[in-house]
Every structure is written in structure tokens, then in C-alpha cells.
Amino acid sequence: MKIVSTEWMFDGEEVSRDKAVAFGSRIEAVDTKERLCSLFPDAEVIEGDKQSILMPGLINPHVHMEFGANRTELRYGDFMEWLQSVIKKRDELVDACRARCYKRQMEQMLQAGITTFGAVSSYGLEMEACKAAPQRVVFFNEAIGSQPAAVDALYADFMQRLEGSRKLGDERFIPAVAIHSPYSVHPVLIKKILSDTEDMPLSAHFMESPAEKEWLESGNGPFKPFFENFLGQSTPLSFPEEFLQLIEAKRALLTHAVQADENLLEMIAKAGHSITHCPRSNRLLGCGRLKLERLNELHIPWVLGTDGLSSNTSLSLWDEMRAALMLHSQADANLLAKRLLCASTSTAADALGIETGRIRKGLHADIITLKLPAPVESPEDLPLQLLLHTKEAENIYIAGDKIR
Numbered sequence: 001m002k003i004v005s006t007e008w009m010f011d012g013e014e015v016s017r018d019k020a021v022a023f024g025s026r027i028e029a030v031d032t033k034e035r036l037c038s039l040f041p042d043a044e045v046i047e048g049d050k051q052s053i054l055m056p057g058l059i060n061p062h063v064h065m066e067f068g069a070n071r072t073e074l075r076y077g078d079f080m081e082w083l084q085s086v087i088k089k090r091d092e093l094v095d096a097c098r099a100r101c102y103k104r105q106m107e108q109m110l111q112a113g114i115t116t117f118g119a120v121s122s123y124g125l126e127m128e129a130c131k132a133a134p135q136r137v138v139f140f141n142e143a144i145g146s147q148p149a150a151v152d153a154l155y156a157d158f159m160q161r162l163e164g165s166r167k168l169g170d171e172r173f174i175p176a177v178a179i180h181s182p183y184s185v186h187p188v189l190i191k192k193i194l195s196d197t198e199d200m201p202l203s204a205h206f207m208e209s210p211a212e213k214e215w216l217e218s219g220n221g222p223f224k225p226f227f228e229n230f231l232g233q234s235t236p237l238s239f240p241e242e243f244l245q246l247i248e249a250k251r252a253l254l255t256h257a258v259q260a261d262e263n264l265l266e267m268i269a270k271a272g273h274s275i276t277h278c279p280r281s282n283r284l285l286g287c288g289r290l291k292l293e294r295l296n297e298l299h300i301p302w303v304l305g306t307d308g309l310s311s312n313t314s315l316s317l318w319d320e321m322r323a324a325l326m327l328h329s330q331a332d333a334n335l336l337a338k339r340l341l342c343a344s345t346s347t348a349a350d351a352l353g354i355e356t357g358r359i360r361k362g363l364h365a366d367i368i369t370l371k372l373p374a375p376v377e378s379p380e381d382l383p384l385q386l387l388l389h390t391k392e393a394e395n396i397y398i399a400g401d402k403i404r
Contacts, residue, residue: 001040002400005033006048006369008382010055012346012358015338015379021054023365025400030359046395050375053386055341056357057115057366057398058317059348061138062203062255062276064308065119065126068105069096074310076284079209080222086310087230093310094125102129105315110134110403112316113393115366116349116356118253118305120178120203124161131168134403136366138352139165140178140203143185143193146227146237151189158193171364172399174354176201181208182216182243183223183236190246201352202247203276207240207264208256209287216240240264244271253351255305256281258288265298274301274351277343279324281307292328292336303348304340317344321387337383365400368393 005020011030020033022040029036037045048054067074067086070093075085106129109117116136119126122144130137141162145154165175177197179185181204194202207213214221219235227233238246244264248271255276260268268275277290295302304324306315313319321340328336349357356364371394376382396403 001028001043002397003033003036003040003043003045004048004054004367004369004395004397005045006052006054007050008053008376008379009359010053010341010345010382010386011360012056012349013342015382017379019054021359021367023367023397023400025365027359027361027363027365029361048369048371051372052394053370053372053382054359055368055370056345056349056359057368057396058113058344059116059303059352059357060109060114060306060315060317060344061118061253061303061348061352062278062305062307063105063109063117063119063315064122064310065102065105065130066097066122067093067308067310068101069093070310076311077286079285079287080211080226082285082311083226094123099129102126105309106130106133106135109315110396111392112318113368113370113396114315114317115368115396115398116352116354118176118201118203118352121161122180124164127161127165127168131173134398136172136174136354136356136364136398138174138176138201138354140176140201141165142178142180143189144180145189146184146186146231146233148186148188151186151192154186154189155192159196162197174201176203178202179204179247181205181212182238182240183212185237187238187242187246194247194250198250202250202252204247204252204254206243206254206257207259208282209285210259213259241267244268247271253303255307256287256290258282258290265294265300269298269300274303274347276305276351277302277324278305278307278312278320279327280313280320281311283323283327284311289327293330301347301351302343303351304343316391318387318390325387334380334384337387340387341383365397367397369395
């Protein structure tokens with residue numbers, strides 16, 4: 001049993017002062033240090049100072065690790081130019097990213113205090129590395145393929161990868177499903193996969209770019225020659241509304257949704273889906289700004305993800321939060337900072353369906369401590385100061401074990 005006591009605590013929802021947490025592999029109690037010491041007299045007590053903050057470990061629900069070797073190989077500024085460069089460099093980048101590359105990415109996330117991440121996997125190459133990760137991992141086996149004649153083969157390949165992840169599944173490694181996107185996965189394949197994976201977390205890219213929007217809504221735009229030349233396909237597989245109808249029975253994490261119009265957002269709200277916001281990736285690929293203010297009005301939960309190093313420069317959620325803070329300049333800085341912390345902890349845990357993301361009795365003891373350069377006096381100021389100054393965690397506990 002351990003007791004960690006700091007000047008400030010952010011519990012995943014609210015900021016409080018002079019609180020402590022007692023935990024083994026799960027959180028046993030949250031109270032003052034004095035009360036916890038009387039309840040658990042044999043516990044190891046770890047005390048912070050006036051600059052210390054205790055909070056849940058961060059959760060990055062959407063990261064692609066397979067292209068983690070990218071540095072300057074890919075083109076940015078426009079989604080289609082980026083996509084063409086990914087196709088051109090795909091084999092080279094995938095071959096360059098093996099065990100050490102995966103480990104480096106996981107270490108970068110851990111250093112930032114990310115204790116859970118959602119790995120979106122197209123090929124399953126990083127499965128063993130993710131199983132060995134110190135973090136909790138939601139492993140999204142991704143389905144992709146639009147050719148009707150290949151549906152059975154694509155389904156068999158997907159199920160083989162899924163079964164491999166199921167065999168490794170436990171509290172720290174959670175098998176899950178990803179549908180790449182409405183434009184790249186045949187509806188028949190989606191139906192087959194969803195019928196066999198009802199109990200698993202679901203993720204999908206959705207309405208990311210202007211090119212995707214134009215293609216799905218009218219069958220025109222930059223995607224048209226792309227699909228005609230590469231796949232011999234002249235019309236989209238489904239309209240955006242039809243895709244949402246396909247998955248409406250499940251609560252899904254829809255990644256990006258920058259180009260979702262009012263009708264689509266209302267459908268997302270009604271179905272109870274969440275949206276993963278990746279502001280740096282959206283900026284680099286010329287996708288536009290996600291209207292967080294409208295999501296808030298519609299009560300659509302939104303979480304924060306880094307996407308992968310194919311469209312980002314780091315896997316740190318602190319970097320992502322700072323980018324979001326600057327991107328959404330219309331929002332009150334202090335209120336947005338707090339919502340970004342929630343999006344990276346409690347809201348993300350809810351979206352993934354995992355028992356972490358809050359400092360609350362009974363949840364997994366995935367906890368970090370941070371240290372500011374100087375004390376903060378007001379609880380209202382703490383979230384913004386955390387975003388401005390934090391680069392890495394001071395102490396990291398996962399399932400109660402100190403990782404660093």
C-alpha cells in the first residue's frame with residue numbers, strides 16, 4: 001500500500017487542495033494525508049512539496065505506431081499530398097519501424113505521463129511490442145479494404161489479427177476494433193466485423209479532410225482520380241450518414257470529424273459517439289479546425305489524441321494540449337485548459353470504456369505526479385499553468401507499481 005500526498009490534486013474532473021490517495025493496484029481511498037495514514041498505518045508515504053500536483057495518468061486514445069520512423073519523408077500542408085507521400089514511402093517506413101522504434105514511441109509517451117494509449121494497427125506488426133509495454137494498451141485492430149470481391153479475404157485477415165490480440169488480452173492489453181474510414185472499408189465488411197465484435201471498443205476515422213467530405217457527399221474532388229487510378233472505383237462506398245447508420249448500435253470513437261456538418265454532428269450526438277481531436281495532425285494535413293464549441297453545445301464528448309508520427313512531431317499529450325489551447329483562440333484559456341485535462345483523462349477513459357482516468361476509489365491506480373516551476377495559489381489557475389509548463393511526469397504509477 002502507498003499513500004501519495006501533494007499540494008494539489010486534479011482528480012480527472014476537479015482541482016482540490018491538500019488531498020492524498022491511498023492505493024495498491026487499485027485506488028483504496030482519497031482523503032487528507034492524516035486520515036489516510038490513520039486508516040493505513042503501514043503504508044509507504046510519498047510526499048510532494050508546494051509545487052507538486054497529483055492527477056490520473058494521461059490517456060492517448062489514438063496513435064499510429066507503424067510509421068513512427070518518419071522524420072522528413074512525408075509531405076505536409078494538404079491531405080492528398082500527404083496521402084500520396086504515405087503510399088510512396090509506406091513500405092520503407094514500415095520496414096524501418098521495428099521493436100526499437102515502437103519502444104522509443106512508447107517511452108516518449110510514458111515520459112509525458114501517458115499511462116494508457118490506443119494503438120491503431122493496420123498490420124499487427126506492433127502487437128507484441130504493445131503487449132510488452134509498461135502502459136495499459138487498447139489495441140485497435142484496423143480493418144481496411146474497399147473491393148467487394150476481396151471482402152471475404154479481408155475479413156479473414158482481420159479476424160486472424162483480432163484473434164491474435166484476443167489471446168494476449170488482459171487488464172493491461174485490451175483488444176479492440178478500428179474501421180479505417182467510410183471511404184476505405186466496404187459496408188459489407190463493416191457489417192461482418194461489427195457482428196463478431198459487439199463487446200469491443202470501436203474507433204474510426206471520420207470526415208477528416210475537405211477531400212474526404214467532397215468525395216463522400218458528391219463523388220467528386222481530389223479523391224476521385226485517386227480511387228479511379230488506384231482501385232478502379234468511380235463512386236464512394238457510402239454516404240457519411242449511411243456510415244453512421246452502420247455503426248449506430250455501438251458507441252464509437254470517431255477520429256477527427258473536422259468536416260462533419262450539423263446533420264452529422266447531431267447524428268453523432270444522438271448515437272452517443274465521442275470524437276477524438278488531433279489538432280496538430282489536422283493543421284499539418286490542412287484539414288481545418290474542429291469546432292469544439294459546437295461539440296460542447298451538442299454535449300458530444302471529445303477527447304484528445306496525438307495521431308501518429310506520420311502527421312505529428314511528438315506523441316506528447318502536453319504538446320497536443322498546448323497546440324489545442326492556441327488553435328481554439330475563441331475559448332476562455334482557463335476553461336479550455338481544464339477541459340483539455342479532462343479530455344486527456346476522465347473523458348478518454350469513458351470513451352474507451354476502461355476503469356481509469358480518475359482518482360476515485362476502485363479504479364486502477366494509474367497515477368502521475370507533476371511539478372510546476374513555482375507554487376500556484378488558485379485552483380482556477382492550476383490547469384492552465386500545468387499546460388504551459390509541463391513537459392514530463394515526475395513520478396508514474398501504473399496498476400500501483402512505480403514505473404519511474
